[in-house]
Amino acid sequence: MADLKPGDVMLEMKGITKRFPGVLANDRVDFDVRSGEVHTLLGENGAGKSTLMKILYGLYKPEEGTIEFRGEPVDISSPSDAIDYGIGMIHQHFMLVPTLTVAENVALGLGTGSRFTQDLGPVKDRIRELSEAYRLHVEPDAYIWQLAVGERQRVEIMKAIYRDVSLLVLDEPTAVLTPAEVDDLFVTLREMTGSGRGLVFISHKLHEVMDLSDRITVLRSGRVTGYTVPAETSRENLAQMMVGREVLLAPNRTRVEVGAERLSIQGLNVESDRGTPAVTDFDLSVRGGEVVGVAGVSGNGQRELAEAITGLRHVESGNVLINNTDTTNWTPKEVRGAGVSYVPEERMRDGAIGAFTVAENLILLNHDAPPISNRGILQFRAIDTACSDLVSRFAVKTPTLETPTSSLSGGNIQKLIIARELSSEPTVLIASQPTRGVDIGAAEYIHSVLMEQRADDVAILLISEDLDEVMGLSDRIAVMYEGELMALMDREDATVERLGLLMAGVAEEKV
Amino acid sequence: MSEFFTISVLVATVASGIRLATPFLLAALGETLGQRSGVLNLGVEGVMLLGAFGAYYTTLETENTLAGILVGVGIGIVMGVLYGVVTLAFKAEQGISGIGIFIFGLGFSDLLFQSQVGTPLPIDRLSELEIPVLSEIKWVGEMFFQQHALVYVAFLLVPTMWYLINRTTFGLNVRAVGETPEAADSLGVSVDRTRYAAIIIGNALAGLAGAALALELGIFQQNLTNGHGFIAIALVYFGAWRPSRVMAGALFFGMVSATVLQWKTLGIVQGTTASVVAMSPAVLTIVVLVFVSRRIGAPSALTRPFDRGR
Numbered sequence: 001m002a003d004l005k006p007g008d009v010m011l012e013m014k015g016i017t018k019r020f021p022g023v024l025a026n027d028r029v030d031f032d033v034r035s036g037e038v039h040t041l042l043g044e045n046g047a048g049k050s051t052l053m054k055i056l057y058g059l060y061k062p063e064e065g066t067i068e069f070r071g072e073p074v075d076i077s078s079p080s081d082a083i084d085y086g087i088g089m090i091h092q093h094f095m096l097v098p099t100l101t102v103a104e105n106v107a108l109g110l111g112t113g114s115r116f117t118q119d120l121g122p123v124k125d126r127i128r129e130l131s132e133a134y135r136l137h138v139e140p141d142a143y144i145w146q147l148a149v150g151e152r153q154r155v156e157i158m159k160a161i162y163r164d165v166s167l168l169v170l171d172e173p174t175a176v177l178t179p180a181e182v183d184d185l186f187v188t189l190r191e192m193t194g195s196g197r198g199l200v201f202i203s204h205k206l207h208e209v210m211d212l213s214d215r216i217t218v219l220r221s222g223r224v225t226g227y228t229v230p231a232e233t234s235r236e237n238l239a240q241m242m243v244g245r246e247v248l249l250a251p252n253r254t255r256v257e258v259g260a261e262r263l264s265i266q267g268l269n270v271e272s273d274r275g276t277p278a279v280t281d282f283d284l285s286v287r288g289g290e291v292v293g294v295a296g297v298s299g300n301g302q303r304e305l306a307e308a309i310t311g312l313r314h315v316e317s318g319n320v321l322i323n324n325t326d327t328t329n330w331t332p333k334e335v336r337g338a339g340v341s342y343v344p345e346e347r348m349r350d351g352a353i354g355a356f357t358v359a360e361n362l363i364l365l366n367h368d369a370p371p372i373s374n375r376g377i378l379q380f381r382a383i384d385t386a387c388s389d390l391v392s393r394f395a396v397k398t399p400t401l402e403t404p405t406s407s408l409s410g411g412n413i414q415k416l417i418i419a420r421e422l423s424s425e426p427t428v429l430i431a432s433q434p435t436r437g438v439d440i441g442a443a444e445y446i447h448s449v450l451m452e453q454r455a456d457d458v459a460i461l462l463i464s465e466d467l468d469e470v471m472g473l474s475d476r477i478a479v480m481y482e483g484e485l486m487a488l489m490d491r492e493d494a495t496v497e498r499l500g501l502l503m504a505g506v507a508e509e510k511v
Numbered sequence: 512m513s514e515f516f517t518i519s520v521l522v523a524t525v526a527s528g529i530r531l532a533t534p535f536l537l538a539a540l541g542e543t544l545g546q547r548s549g550v551l552n553l554g555v556e557g558v559m560l561l562g563a564f565g566a567y568y569t570t571l572e573t574e575n576t577l578a579g580i581l582v583g584v585g586i587g588i589v590m591g592v593l594y595g596v597v598t599l600a601f602k603a604e605q606g607i608s609g610i611g612i613f614i615f616g617l618g619f620s621d622l623l624f625q626s627q628v629g630t631p632l633p634i635d636r637l638s639e640l641e642i643p644v645l646s647e648i649k650w651v652g653e654m655f656f657q658q659h660a661l662v663y664v665a666f667l668l669v670p671t672m673w674y675l676i677n678r679t680t681f682g683l684n685v686r687a688v689g690e691t692p693e694a695a696d697s698l699g700v701s702v703d704r705t706r707y708a709a710i711i712i713g714n715a716l717a718g719l720a721g722a723a724l725a726l727e728l729g730i731f732q733q734n735l736t737n738g739h740g741f742i743a744i745a746l747v748y749f750g751a752w753r754p755s756r757v758m759a760g761a762l763f764f765g766m767v768s769a770t771v772l773q774w775k776t777l778g779i780v781q782g783t784t785a786s787v788v789a790m791s792p793a794v795l796t797i798v799v800l801v802f803v804s805r806r807i808g809a810p811s812a813l814t815r816p817f818d819r820g821r
Contacts (some may be wrong), residue, residue, distance in 0.1 A: 057697075059819060080699030095694035097687045104557050108687050109698030159698070185610075311738055 002167075006036035010198045011056070011087075011167055016065035018051055025051040026062065027222040033167060033198040034419050038189065040138070040209050043219035044242055044439040045410060049202050050092070050220065052219070053169045057082045057089045069167075070098060072267070076349030083109070088165030090156045094146045102155050103127060103140040106162050123162075130161050134191050135184075149297070150181040157188060168192065169200040174208055178297050178325070179467065186212055204242075204440070206235040206249075206394045207468075218242055250472050251447040254455060258475075259288030261324070262339075262459035268318035270308040270483075278304035280483040286459040290425065291450065293474030293491075294463040295499050298433075301483035302463045303436045306430050309461070311335035311344045322428055336365070341426035345419055345433040345463070346451045347410070351417040354406030358398050359387045361405050362420050386423075394419035395445060411442025417447060429453060432463040447473060467496055481505045514777050516649050518650065524773045525654045525766070529662060530727065532765025534559070534720040534736075536665045538743035539750070540672050541587075541716025546747055547676060547691040548709035549812035550598055553609025555717045556740025558590045562721030564620040567731035568627060570634045579634075580661070580722050587718020590616075591711035598710075602816040613740070618679020621733045630729070637661065638727035661723040668716075672754040678774045685709050689810035692817040702817045717743075742796065749800055753810045763799075767792040 004010060011033040018026040025154050026048045033039045041049045054060045058068065058076040067074050069085050076082050082089070107123045123139040131137055138154050139349065153173060153270050160168050168331040170189075174182045193199055209216060210230050218226035220489065224366050226241035239247040256311070261288040272278035278301045286292045296302055307313035309320050311332040319328045322338040330338070344350035352361045363383055371382040387401050396415045398408055405413060414434065421429070433451065435443035450473060454460055464470050470477055478493045479486040479502035486502040514520065518533035538555050545552050552558075562583035573680065597608045637659035646656035676682040684705045686693040692702045717740065724739065725731050742764060750757030771788050774780045780788045 078699070079697050080701075083699045089697065091693075091697065093693075095691070095697040097694050099690050100683070100686060104683055104686075105694075108695060109700040110682060117685055118678055331537045 004035040004116035004196065006034075006196055009033075009034050010035045012068040013052070014057065014066050014068070016052060016055060016062050016067075018048075018060060018062045019057060023220050026055070026065075027220070028065070029219070029224055031217060031224075033200055034192050035166075035196050035198055037214040038193060038199045038201050038212050038215045040202065040203065040213040040221060041211055042202075042216055042238060042242060044204070044441075045437060046221075046439075047147050047219040047242070048222040048246060049219055050171060051222075053089065053171060053200065053202065056087065056169065068365060078241075080109075083163065086166040087169070088162065088163060088167070089169040090153075090160065090161035090171060090173055092175065094156060095154060096152055096349035098143070098145040100144060101140065102138050102142050102144065102147075102158070105144060106140075106159050125164065127158060130158065134161060134188050136161070136188050144195055149176045149299070150178065150184075153181070153185065154362055157185075161192070165197065167198045167200070169202070171202045173201075174202075174203060174205060176298065176465075178267075178503045179496055180504050182208065205468075206238050209238065210235060220244055231458070239440055245441075247440055251444075251451050253451060253473075255257070256289040256455050258290050259457050261285050261287050262322065263461060264319075264321040264324075265305075265309065266321070268308060268320065268321045269316040270304045270313055270415075271316055272301075278483050279308065282483070282485055284461075284478055284485065284488070286428070286461050288457040288459050289454055290476070291454055291460040291462050293476045293477045294461065294472045294480050295467060295477055296463075296465070296480035296503055298345075298465050300480050302432065302480055304483075305480070306342065306344070306432050307461055309335075309430055310340060333453075336424065341421035341424055341429050343414075343421055343429070343431040343434050345436065347413055347417060348406075352405050353368060356405055357402045358391065358396070358405055358408070358416060359383055359401040361416060362387045362390055362401075362423070365398055365420055365424055390419040390423055391416075394422075394449070402489050409439070411438040414446060415442060418446060422449070422453065427458060429458050429460045430463070431460060433465065433468060434462070435466065436464075443469075467499055470499075471496075479503055512581065515773065515779060520773065520777070522650050522653050524769050526657070527772065528648040528762065528766035528769035530658060530765070532761040533662045533665045533727075533762055534739050535743050535746060536723040536758055536761035537661070537668070537720035537723060538717045538740055539746040539761055540665075540668055540718070541713035541751070542744055542747045543713075543752055543754060544672065544676065544685065544709050544716075545713035545815055547689045547752055547810055549692065549810050549815060549817075550706055550710055551605045551609065551814045552612070552710065552713065552717075553593060553744065554590070554594060554608060554612025554616065555609075555720075555743055556588055556736055556738070557613035557620075558714050558717040559721035559724065559736045559740045560616045560620040560734070561586050561590060562718030563735050564623055564721075564731055565726035567634060567717070567720030567725040568623070571628065571632060574635070576635065576637060577727060579726060580719065583725075584715050585718070587721075587793070588711055590718065591714030592707075594714060595707045595710045597623025598816070599706055602818065605814045605816075607764070617734060622734075624731055624733065631730055631732050631798045633729050634726075637723075637726045641765045644758045659727065661726070663796065664719075666758070669754045669758045676754070681705070681708070686810075688817070689812050692812050692815075696793065696817070696819060706817075738793075742758045742793070745796055745800060748809075749796065753808070757794075760796075764792050764796060767795055772793060774799055 009032055013031045016026050016029045026032045029052055031074050043049045055062045058078045058081050080472050103120045107120060127140045136154050136158060138158050189199060201212055213230055216228050217224060239249055247320055265282055265284045268279055268282040270279035294302055308315050315328050319326055322340055327335050327338050327339055348354055366372050371379060373379055397412050434446050462473055473496055474491050476490055478488045479499060487508055538559060542555055563587040564580040566583035569582040570576055583619040594612060597603045598605050621763045639657050640660045642656040646652040688702045694703050704720050746757055746760040775785050
């Protein structure tokens with residue numbers, strides 16, 4: 001095992017081809033990892049990054065291609081084979097059992113002790129040792145459900161280090177982390193490459209890729225479309241390789257005259273599903289022609305805030321005013337009537353019905369009124385006209401209006417939802433994570449639509465975890481932490497560092 | 512009512528409550544293990560009936576109670592393999608397949624009984640096994656230590672099952688695949704193998720529970736179990752998937768049943784009242800379930816088939 005020197009090829013995947021019904025997910029992909037390096041796999045959703053790594057981890061079987069590990073051809077047909085070779089994977093969705101402790105999660109599958117006994121003592125000791133060595137703080141006796149996402153991420157990494165993996169795949173590990181946590185993660189990862197491990201980093205956050213990678217391979221539609229090193233490229237360049245055309249990373253912002261106050265939140269208190277306070281004494285206002293960004297790590301009350309404004313969640317105390325009308329605890333339909341549209345964060349749960357056709361999803365808002373329906377009878381000709389118009393206006397790529405929505409890509413579903421929400425010509429738009437998990441091309445388009453709405457005097461509340469998005473689109477930025485407004489600032493005063501600290505709950509001295 | 516509250520009657524009632532709790536406890540412990548691995552088996556009743564018939568018929572033919580018990584367990588194992596193939600290999604809907612197993616067990620056990628035996632011939636009942644010294648203790652001895660062997664087996668299985676689930680590698684795997692099978696799979700734990708093992712052990716205990724019922728009564732008849740298996744499933748929820756609380760539920764149920772029987776014997780309740788009171792164990796279970804079970808502690812992956820790469 002110790003025979004690899006830093007820089008020696010550790011893993012070599014050659015000519016990997018994988019087909020799914022109707023899709024060529026990997027098309028003769030070559031990919032290698034050397035000892036002691038971070039090799040980034042970059043690509044849009046559906047470009048084939050995860051497929052390639054799932055093949056490496058034994059979750060999928062490729063139709064063609066070979067895998068060599070440490071110079072030997074290997075056949076990996078299940079995760080336990082991969083583990084035996086010393087290959088570890090941190091999945092995009094955490095692979096942790098919430099009802100078990102950290103130590104139990106680490107010990108799972110190791111067969112520590114004999115089959116009939118389980119002594120976690122040595123496991124806990126080893127976890128403490130490794131915590132120290134890799135500056136990776138985890139508490140062996142804590143239950144996973146008690147931990148915050150950043151801590152869970154550390155447990156995932158602990159699982160890999162504990163198994164002494166020589167190659168670790170990290171599938172979008174930073175998606176749920178604050179900027180400070182990302183920095184900590186990168187320190188640990190560099191510690192790992194320093195000891196000769198090879199890392200595969202999967203991400204679409206370009207500045208992180210530029211920061212961490214030694215080499216970068218770009219995939220598009222299942223094929224390798226680029227190969228580079230950070231010193232020879234730029235974020236714009238990488239985006240172009242991913243999308244296949246030039247991309248505007250920062251939206252064009254025009255100067256817009258700020259209008260009347262359209263949304264006003266005063267002393268708002270809202271509870272979470274579990275009945276604990278989710279939003280506490282929250283004040284915020286948005287004027288026409290203005291984008292106010294709400295930055296924060298997911299789960300700090302953003303969803304509850306959006307739902308309270310849109311009438312989906314009960315307001316305990318405080319007021320919501322839409323165009324100077326108090327709409328507190330109105331029904332969702334009444335709130336919409338007052339001029340509010342809502343793009344929810346959970347697109348497939350709250351935003352669209354997967355089994356419905358594109359047309360059915362597009363008319364969800366106005367199916368009960370002429371011209372879409374007449375005395376309760378749906379008017380198909382009118383639906384067809386209205387929906388064709390929306391689909392072309394908002395560039396929704398769909399084969400037909402009768403296509404089931406679930407078969408569209410994430411970006412197109414999001415465009416569909418935005419098309420429907422804007423079809424009512426709102427004066428206030430609540431957009432939650434509007435481009436999360438959406439490909440760069442669609443994200444660029446959605447940003448341009450939001451900017452058009454801003455120019456049309458719409459008040460936009462943009463809730464997002466993506467700091468680039470918040471800083472790129474907003475006129476003012478609010479930071480939310482544990483349900484409270486940590487700070488509200490003009491966009492010119494915001495930096496990633498400042499927002500990152502506030503998102504982690506570090507309060508600023510009042511100036 | 513005063514005749515009920517005499518020491519000897521109360522002692523006898525407790526002793527019989529413990530005995531009546533035994534088949535519930537065995538079946539419910541087995542179902543607990545299966546459910547902790549994420550598999551719901553609504554067919555417990557059917558497996559119990561087959562186990563009961565197997566134990567009865569073997570004992571009738573061989574006059575060997577131990578052979579009867581082993582056949583009961585063996586039938587449970589066979590049914591466990593079958594249920595595993597249906598729900599794990601074919602990933603059939605668990606609720607429906609369980610009902611199928613129940614109906615199969617109900618019909619097939621009666622068919623075998625009618626064709627092989629016909630009239631209900633009595634067999635030797637399980638004899639009491641008096642524990643030396645302990646059974647001598649006044650009252651306590653009669654309540655706890657003059658029971659038949661399977662009563663001791665059932666109650667010893669409570670700590671054993673707790674240990675198996677919470678203190679062994681196998682138990683850790685069971686808990687993991689019942690909560691987050693994807694995580695277990697990603698660490699090289701075979702989800703299917705773990706679930707097969709849990710289901711087979713669970714069904715073996717259901718078979719044993721059936722054997723306990725038949726051998727205690729010394730008889731077999733159509734639908735001998737009369738809902739025992741379904742109550743056992745309810746007890747798993749009642750006990751929030753923890754062996755000790757499942758035992759508490761089984762004892763509660765056994766005690767209520769024993770009390771009702773005793774009242775009937777003593778003539779405290781009669782006629783229609785007796786029939787109404789006889790329903791009370793089931794009614795009480797439902798009432799308690801409504802209040803106790805808020806599905807806290809339910810394995811998250813319960814009834815969800817695992818399909819890698821999905």
